[in-house]
Amino acid sequence: MYKILKKQELAANIYLMDVEAKRVAKSCQPGQFVIVRMDADGERIPLTICDYNRETGAVTIVFQTVGAATKMMADLKEGDYFHDFVGPLGCASEFVKEDLESLKQKKMLFVAGGVGAAPVYPQVKWLHEHGIQADVIVGSKTKDLLILEKEMEAVAGNLYVTTDDGSYGRSGMVTQVIKDLIAEGKKYDVCVAIGPMIMMKFVCLLTKEYELPTIVSLNPIMVDGTGMCGACRVTVGGKVKFACVDGPEFDGHAVNFDEAMRRQSLYKTQEGKAILALEEGDTHHGGCGNC
Amino acid sequence: MDVLKKVPVREQDAKERATNFAEVCLGYNKEEAMEEATRCINCKNAQCIKGCPVAINIPGFIEQVKNGDIEKAYQVISESSALPAVCGRVCPQESQCEGKCIRGIKGEPISIGKLERFVADWARENGIKPEGAKEKKGKKVAVIGSGPAGLTCAGDLAKMGYDVTIFEALHEAGGVLVYGIPEFRLPKEEVVAKEIENVKALGVKIETNVVIGKSTTIDELMDEEGFDAVFIGSGAGLPKFMGIPGENANGVFSANEYLTRSNLMKAFDEKSNTPIMRGKKVAVVGGGNVAMDAARTALRLGAEVHIVYRRSEEELPARVEEVHHAKEEGIIFDLLTNPTEILSDEKGWVTGMTCIRMELGEPDDSGRRRPVEIPDSAFTMDVDTVIMALGTSPNPLISSTTDGLETNKWKCIVADEANGKTTKEGVYAGGDAVTGAATVILAMGAGKAAAKGIDEYLSGR
Numbered sequence: 029m030y031k032i033l034k035k036q037e038l039a040a041n042i043y044l045m046d047v048e049a050k051r052v053a054k055s056c057q058p059g060q061f062v063i064v065r066m067d068a069d070g071e072r073i074p075l076t077i078c079d080y081n082r083e084t085g086a087v088t089i090v091f092q093t094v095g096a097a098t099k100m101m102a103d104l105k106e107g108d109y110f111h112d113f114v115g116p117l118g119c120a121s122e123f124v125k126e127d128l129e130s131l132k133q134k135k136m137l138f139v140a141g142g143v144g145a146a147p148v149y150p151q152v153k154w155l156h157e158h159g160i161q162a163d164v165i166v167g168s169k170t171k172d173l174l175i176l177e178k179e180m181e182a183v184a185g186n187l188y189v190t191t192d193d194g195s196y197g198r199s200g201m202v203t204q205v206i207k208d209l210i211a212e213g214k215k216y217d218v219c220v221a222i223g224p225m226i227m228m229k230f231v232c233l234l235t236k237e238y239e240l241p242t243i244v245s246l247n248p249i250m251v252d253g254t255g256m257c258g259a260c261r262v263t264v265g266g267k268v269k270f271a272c273v274d275g276p277e278f279d280g281h282a283v284n285f286d287e288a289m290r291r292q293s294l295y296k297t298q299e300g301k302a303i304l305a306l307e308e309g310d311t312h313h314g315g316c317g318n319c
Numbered sequence: 320m321d322v323l324k325k326v327p328v329r330e331q332d333a334k335e336r337a338t339n340f341a342e343v344c345l346g347y348n349k350e351e352a353m354e355e356a357t358r359c360i361n362c363k364n365a366q367c368i369k370g371c372p373v374a375i376n377i378p379g380f381i382e383q384v385k386n387g388d389i390e391k392a393y394q395v396i397s398e399s400s401a402l403p404a405v406c407g408r409v410c411p412q413e414s415q416c417e418g419k420c421i422r423g424i425k426g427e428p429i430s431i432g433k434l435e436r437f438v439a440d441w442a443r444e445n446g447i448k449p450e451g452a453k454e455k456k457g458k459k460v461a462v463i464g465s466g467p468a469g470l471t472c473a474g475d476l477a478k479m480g481y482d483v484t485i486f487e488a489l490h491e492a493g494g495v496l497v498y499g500i501p502e503f504r505l506p507k508e509e510v511v512a513k514e515i516e517n518v519k520a521l522g523v524k525i526e527t528n529v530v531i532g533k534s535t536t537i538d539e540l541m542d543e544e545g546f547d548a549v550f551i552g553s554g555a556g557l558p559k560f561m562g563i564p565g566e567n568a569n570g571v572f573s574a575n576e577y578l579t580r581s582n583l584m585k586a587f588d589e590k591s592n593t594p595i596m597r598g599k600k601v602a603v604v605g606g607g608n609v610a611m612d613a614a615r616t617a618l619r620l621g622a623e624v625h626i627v628y629r630r631s632e633e634e635l636p637a638r639v640e641e642v643h644h645a646k647e648e649g650i651i652f653d654l655l656t657n658p659t660e661i662l663s664d665e666k667g668w669v670t671g672m673t674c675i676r677m678e679l680g681e682p683d684d685s686g687r688r689r690p691v692e693i694p695d696s697a698f699t700m701d702v703d704t705v706i707m708a709l710g711t712s713p714n715p716l717i718s719s720t721t722d723g724l725e726t727n728k729w730k731c732i733v734a735d736e737a738n739g740k741t742t743k744e745g746v747y748a749g750g751d752a753v754t755g756a757a758t759v760i761l762a763m764g765a766g767k768a769a770a771k772g773i774d775e776y777l778s779g780r
Contacts, residue, residue: 051529051534051535052534054535055533055534055535065490069585069591069592070592071584071592071593072490072584072593096592097592111490112490112527112528113528114488114489114490114528114529114530114534115530115533115534116533116534117530117533251576251579251580251584251593252488252489252498252556252579254488254530254533254556254714254716255556255557255714255716256498256556256557256558256575256579256714257558257573257575257576257579258558258560258572258573258575258576259572259573259576261560261567262567263567268560268562268566268567273714273716287567287667290569290666290667291567291569291667293569294569294596295594295596
């Protein structure tokens with residue numbers, strides 16, 4: 029059992045939790061993820077790691093309530109327990125293994141969309157702790173949904189915040205900010221984009237034009253997260269990869285996003301039924317002809 | 320009774336069981352078991368023992384069943400096997416113990432598997448447990464993986480007095496026994512969980528949610544956590560795909576995924592939080608036990624199911640009993656058929672599978688006749704779900720994070736068959752991680768050999 033040490037609502041329906049998981053906290057690196065289960069009958073839910081503390085053994089996760097399972101997870105309180113918390117899974121971001129001196133020569137741009145700010149944060153923080161200042165674009169739909177702004181400010185070189193509706197910071201999509209920065213004369217060697225699949229797709233289409241190498245982090249459907257089920261297979265450069273063990277980070281210009289998005293919709297009907305069952309009790313289990 | 324024939328075993332009716340997940344085979348009762356036991360002629364030079372990978376004293380335990388002393392029979396089996404209730408259900412007896420039985424020359428062999436199962440079930444129902452070690456050795460052994468190899472190795476080492484901890488990557492112990500083999504063939508709560516309880520009762524600790532190679536490494540276990548030796552029984556978990564066009568369409572699954580959802584995550588139960596695709600017409604590609612398990616699971620979830628296999632019935636690698644049960648339940652066998660492409664609609668959902676007919680040519684390296692394509696025989700099967708059951712290979716997570724641990728070209732860990740010794744000092748391995756995908760009992764045999772090897776290593780120090 030894994031104790032919830034801290035819980036915080038970062039924005040509407042977006043939660044942060046510190047969970048005591050000593051083995052994960054000891055060995056995790058930026059770019060990796062965990063899988064959690066709430067109770068003995070729970071689904072296995074993959075979540076990105078937002079932060080970790082090797083001394084206290086705490087791992088920080090951030091999630092948005094999207095389905096029945098995450099809605100139930102949001103009801104957990106400080107002092108409650110996760111039944112299971114396994115990780116770290118997947119590979120660490122490539123730069124973690126890179127030679128520090130050559131890394132320092134590179135100018136990096138991070139692009140975070142929505143809750144994508146959570147997995148971007150430990151990467152920018154790691155670089156900051158190793159004396160590298162990376163530029164960060166954080167985009168959200170509205171001001172209310174913006175998360176981790178202060179935390180990001182403390183570790184980023186330049187931080188550019190944008191909202192789709194212009195309610196805060198710059199106005200427009202993250203792709204517009206990339207265009208603006210490059211038009212202003214900024215030069216980057218690598219871009220790391222993490223957020224909704226559709227955002228990553230459009231960032232990649234744009235950075236391809238600039239010939240700016242771009243890494244994305246994929247979050248496909250998965251069960252075990254150790255390479256066993258193959259549910260998370262994605263096509264990268266024409267080859268089939270398992271996101272859980274070969275990724276989750278890949279060369280964004282080589283990812284087949286259309287296929288990846290199609291595969292994400294696999295259980296949408298069943299997920300929808302589960303939400304209805306949760307919200308309306310026994311009245312809806314599908315098959316009634318009206319839902 | 321006809322001494323040439325086995326006492327028949329009671330089974331759930333084929334039509335009825337095709338719609339439920341309860342166990343197919345109901346097993347012997349005491350009377351039936353005792354009657355079957357009288358057929359054993361107690362050979363002096365018992366061939367059946369030679370056919371058993373863990374060398375159970377088979378005539379010895381059957382003798383006790385004959386006498387009606389089932390507790391004693393259980394103790395005889397327990398000397399050699401930690402998982403008799405499992406083995407009695409899933410071992411390929413026809414090619415092992417029963418395949419060597421002298422009775423089998425003229426008539427049917429003794430029903431050794433069903434007798435073993437009866438004894439193990441009786442012991443469980445009557446609260447009989449195996450005996451633990453009397454003296455502790457004061458040495459720690461880490462076992463990686465809680466499948467058949469790991470459980471056997473851990474159980475044997477604990478009986479010798481070692482302090483054993485099993486590390487399991489998933490949230491539940493049992494490995495392939497819980498994620499792979501379905502409920503209707505191997506009940507999880509009543510059988511698997513209880514066998515694991517027995518291993519724990521010997522003093523074995525099990526830590527779940529630890530992925531060796533990620534959460535920690537073998538070197539860390541030995542250098543920082545004080546383990547004197549390590550056994551790797553991490554299995555062969557990586558699924559294979561065919562590499563044909565359309566394989567990433569929505570509705571194509573590895574048998575591993577499909578079975579894990581249904582078995583480990585209980586997705587067959589509508590109340591489960593984990594979804595599973597309930598196809599109308601399902602093709603399962605492959606002919607092994609896993610293919611039969613996936614097919615029979617899909618059938619129980621309401622589908623019309625086809626087994627698509629490129630060779631003929633004779634070459635089917637599955638246990639005879641599984642093929643027999645699958646046919647009884649209404650699985651359709653499309654033999655000498657090989658898929659070439661999976662078709663999908665504009666939204667990416669499977670709509671069909673193009674196949675080609677095959678015929679058998681000359682024998683290949685495996686001794687089986689090689690299937691050859693028949694020209695111009697392509698046709699399309701109308702299916703909405705395809706399950707690939709083409710075998711699995713070992714997961715490189717451990718070998719790639721352990722210096723000095725040699726693997727072969729199939730990514731299998733190189734280990735001595737006699738004692739499980741790997742190329743790294745103090746590290747032993749066995750089961751599918753070494754051999755590639757095989758059977759539960761062979762993995763148990765390897766776990767047993769490695770326990771002996773580890774004991775020799777640690778007592779020689």
